[in-house]
Amino acid sequence: MAIRNYILVCGGSGCESSHSDDIYKNLIAEAKAQGVADEVQVVKTGCFGFCEQGPIVKILPEDSFYVQVKPSDAKELISEHIIKGRQVERLLYNKETAKQKAGQVEDINFYKKQYRIVLRNCGFINPENIDEYIARDGYEALEKVLFDLTPEDVINELKTAGLRGRGGAGFPTWMKWNFTKMAQNDVKYVACNADEGDPGAYMDRSTLEGDPHSILEGMTICGHTIGANKGFIYIRAEYPLAIHRLEIAIKQAHEYGLLGKDILGSGFDFDIELRYGAGAFVCGEETALIQSLEGHRGMPQPRPPFPAVKGLWQKPTCLNNVETWANIPVILTRGGEWFHKIGTEDSPGTKVFALTGKIKNSGLVEVPMGTTLREIVYDIGGGITGGKKFKAVQTGGPSGGMISAENLDTPIDFGRLQSIGSMMGSGSMIVINEDDCMVDVAKFYLNFSVDEACGKCAPCRIGGRTLLNILEKITNGNGELADIKKMKDVAHAMQRGSLCALGQTAPNPLISSLKWFEDEFMAHIVDKKCPAGKCKKLITYTIDPEKCVGCTACARKCPVGAISGEVKKPHVIDTTVCIKCGACIQTCKFGAISIH
Amino acid sequence: MSENKENFSPELMEYIKEWKEKPGNVIMVLHKVQGEFGYVSREAAEQVSEMIDVPFAKIWGVLTFYHFFKLTKPGDINIQVCLGTACYLKGGETLVDEIQNQLGIGIGEVTPDGRYSLEAVRCIGCCGLAPVMTVGGEVFGKVTKKKVAGILASVPAQ
Numbered sequence: 001m002a003i004r005n006y007i008l009v010c011g012g013s014g015c016e017s018s019h020s021d022d023i024y025k026n027l028i029a030e031a032k033a034q035g036v037a038d039e040v041q042v043v044k045t046g047c048f049g050f051c052e053q054g055p056i057v058k059i060l061p062e063d064s065f066y067v068q069v070k071p072s073d074a075k076e077l078i079s080e081h082i083i084k085g086r087q088v089e090r091l092l093y094n095k096e097t098a099k100q101k102a103g104q105v106e107d108i109n110f111y112k113k114q115y116r117i118v119l120r121n122c123g124f125i126n127p128e129n130i131d132e133y134i135a136r137d138g139y140e141a142l143e144k145v146l147f148d149l150t151p152e153d154v155i156n157e158l159k160t161a162g163l164r165g166r167g168g169a170g171f172p173t174w175m176k177w178n179f180t181k182m183a184q185n186d187v188k189y190v191a192c193n194a195d196e197g198d199p200g201a202y203m204d205r206s207t208l209e210g211d212p213h214s215i216l217e218g219m220t221i222c223g224h225t226i227g228a229n230k231g232f233i234y235i236r237a238e239y240p241l242a243i244h245r246l247e248i249a250i251k252q253a254h255e256y257g258l259l260g261k262d263i264l265g266s267g268f269d270f271d272i273e274l275r276y277g278a279g280a281f282v283c284g285e286e287t288a289l290i291q292s293l294e295g296h297r298g299m300p301q302p303r304p305p306f307p308a309v310k311g312l313w314q315k316p317t318c319l320n321n322v323e324t325w326a327n328i329p330v331i332l333t334r335g336g337e338w339f340h341k342i343g344t345e346d347s348p349g350t351k352v353f354a355l356t357g358k359i360k361n362s363g364l365v366e367v368p369m370g371t372t373l374r375e376i377v378y379d380i381g382g383g384i385t386g387g388k389k390f391k392a393v394q395t396g397g398p399s400g401g402m403i404s405a406e407n408l409d410t411p412i413d414f415g416r417l418q419s420i421g422s423m424m425g426s427g428s429m430i431v432i433n434e435d436d437c438m439v440d441v442a443k444f445y446l447n448f449s450v451d452e453a454c455g456k457c458a459p460c461r462i463g464g465r466t467l468l469n470i471l472e473k474i475t476n477g478n479g480e481l482a483d484i485k486k487m488k489d490v491a492h493a494m495q496r497g498s499l500c501a502l503g504q505t506a507p508n509p510l511i512s513s514l515k516w517f518e519d520e521f522m523a524h525i526v527d528k529k530c531p532a533g534k535c536k537k538l539i540t541y542t543i544d545p546e547k548c549v550g551c552t553a554c555a556r557k558c559p560v561g562a563i564s565g566e567v568k569k570p571h572v573i574d575t576t577v578c579i580k581c582g583a584c585i586q587t588c589k590f591g592a593i594s595i596h
Numbered sequence: 597m598s599e600n601k602e603n604f605s606p607e608l609m610e611y612i613k614e615w616k617e618k619p620g621n622v623i624m625v626l627h628k629v630q631g632e633f634g635y636v637s638r639e640a641a642e643q644v645s646e647m648i649d650v651p652f653a654k655i656w657g658v659l660t661f662y663h664f665f666k667l668t669k670p671g672d673i674n675i676q677v678c679l680g681t682a683c684y685l686k687g688g689e690t691l692v693d694e695i696q697n698q699l700g701i702g703i704g705e706v707t708p709d710g711r712y713s714l715e716a717v718r719c720i721g722c723c724g725l726a727p728v729m730t731v732g733g734e735v736f737g738k739v740t741k742k743k744v745a746g747i748l749a750s751v752p753a754q
Contacts, residue, residue: 012736013720013721013722014722014724014725014737016735017725017728017734017735017736017737018725019721051723051724051725052724054724054725149715196721197682197718197719198719199679199680199682199718199719200679200681200682200719200723201721201723202604202719202721202722202724203718205721237627237664238664238717238720238721239721273645275623275624276623276624276627277623277664278623278626278627278658278659278661278662278663278664278665279662279663279664279665279718280662280663281718292623293620294619294620295620295621295622295623295624295658296618296622296654296658297657297658297661297662298661298662304646313619323710354723354724356681356682356723356726357681357685357686357726358685358686359683362682362723362724362726363724364724397681428681428723430620430681430682430685432685436685441685444681444684445681448718454661505741
């Protein structure tokens with residue numbers, strides 16, 4: 001009997017942590033037990049992107065979108081949906097409208113404004129099966145490049161497309177390829193930066209887990225174009241599933257003659273090896289990454305020479321990020337003209353963001369460049385959780401900046417994000433609400449950059465530490481007005497004098513916070529108050545004598561004995577003893593304790 | 597080849613032999629050693645140095661540079677609390693405090709019985725589920741302070 005239904009189960013890391021593997025196994029077992037094993041095919045795919053609602057199961061051809069599925073739901077999905085043809089309503093995604101259950105993907109706001117190029121295959125194919133990639137036009141671009149196009153044609157196509165590097169800096173991809181192609185050397189390398197170090201970003205992880213062949217195809221095309229026979233993927237050791245799927249993909253590509261000697265009979269040899277990172281954010285910087293690939297400490301090197309001239313083992317090296325590689329095959333199959341029409345003139349194409357933080361629908365979103373932040377936060381992301389007020393969006397991670405409500409209507413592209421004091425970065429997008437303290441968030445990012453700095457150059461090593469010390473001082477209630485200017489001066493020196501992008505951009509979250517939220521810094525410095533109630537040293541706990549019934553629960557809970565009072569009479573907190581642990585607030589049933 | 601003082605498994609010995617001549621082998625070999633022992637002891641690093649003929653100083657330099665490498669033995673059950681941005685904003689630190697309350701160990705420490713160890717990590721790429729912690733390799737998402745004790749009890753030592 002022919003296959004009637006396809007059941008797609010999300011096998012991304014997020015959903016796997018919620019036992020999607022058991023769902024997958026149970027669905028297969030149930031299909032067998034209920035006698036429909038011949039009619040359904042259960043496929044474990046890459047990430048659907050809607051991580052907030054995971055684990056996700058999609059059934060085709062009805063396109064029914066089931067969310068928060070449990071392994072025990074497998075039986076009902078088979079007996080109801082597959083056998084009786086009735087959707088299992090309680091599992092359908094229903095948050096969109098109160099009455100109407102949104103079962104189909106096109107009904108879901110989260111997906112409406114998305115446009116998927118990079119994530120084209122994530123959630124559609126089994127990433128461990130090369131045939132499924134090929135069925136969706138996979139390796140067609142490689143064939144075209146090997147037999148129909150010259151290397152110059154490929155570069156021209158990328159130039160027409162206007163693709164800019166998706167690792168963060170936005171350097172035109174065609175130029176990078178062209179520089180490496182022009183470099184004279186008998187050995188050249190292709191490398192993929194899969195060291196996704198930005199905390200709060202997992203775009204590359206999902207792409208590698210959901211569509212590993214797109215990366216291999218992009219790199220092989222590059223190898224042929226620039227004259228390299230060897231590629232390396234530098235991947236985080238923290239991503240075991242992505243490593244596993246890449247290993248399978250490389251093996252299958254070899255079996256199909258799409259990697260190795262004499263690819264598709266063209267006479268072109270190309271091979272790809274994996275190399276693991278070891279948890280160093282600075283290795284996202286290209287010269288540091290090359291050092292690490294060579295087995296050294298990941299210390300950045302002065303540029304020039306650029307890697308396109310002298311890179312890995314002093315040979316010309318073309319290094320791109322995962323998302324850039326995933327764009328390459330599509331551009332070459334559908335044409336540079338087609339790609340150029342998507343997005344903005346400054347930045348054609350799409351961008352994948354990891355939308356997280358205080359947002360209702362957190363997950364992975366891919367939108368055309370030029371989409372506004374408001375559309376992403378409110379239309380796709382569904383707005384702020386818990387009815388709280390929006391405060392800021394942070395893009396670009398530790399190198400990027402805060403974007404305030406005034407700039408929510410800015411269309412996103414490389415140029416415009418920079419003009420409002422942030423940057424594209426690799427794609428983390430973190431929503432911050434009124435409960436978060438901007439001084440504390442700035443301190444968080446700076447702490448990260450200081451921790452991850454390699455220590456090689458003085459502006460970054462000393463400057464970062466100095467800024468962090470000042471922020472500590474401010475959040476401890478000892479800030480002075482002169483500290484603002486001091487921070488700006490040190491930041492300026494770091495931006496101008498640091499050796500690599502880590503040091504040059506580390507002050508960005510602080511500087512942009514100062515620009516848009518100076519009043520919060522002032523509250524900390526002048527009034528010695530933290531308006532969001534986050535900075536422990538600047539808050540005091542008090543008991544409202546009107547509301548306190550004298551139950552003594554808080555006094556018994558207090559670990560330092562700071563609360564005193566007689567039974568059935570209002571209690572008081574000795575603020576000089578209080579360690580601000582918050583245990584009393586959680587204990588009080590009468591809402592009598594508050595933070596100021 | 598030098599003698600096998602640290603009792604590397606035959607598989608590990610084979611792997612090191614295979615990688616000995618490859619350029620840029622140090623990090624890959626150290627990953628394999630950590631994979632076998634859960635950490636890289638000074639003695640193991642010395643043996644690697646002899647086997648691949650790379651100065652010990654260089655190996656130690658690499659080990660101490662990268663966060664992923666551990667120099668001391670972790671507990672039977674290693675707990676990682678994510679303090680990436682999304683998890684930090686959603687209360688990752690309160691999870692650290694709660695684990696500290698429950699087990700009496702801080703970040704980078706091991707319980708006296710060697711059962712649990714606690715580390716803070718930067719991002720494990722499950723930001724949609726923040727705050728996230730892993731216990732013995734299993735990922736737990738949307739963790740609250742109240743759920744911590746139950747999660748710790750649910751994971752058996754391997």
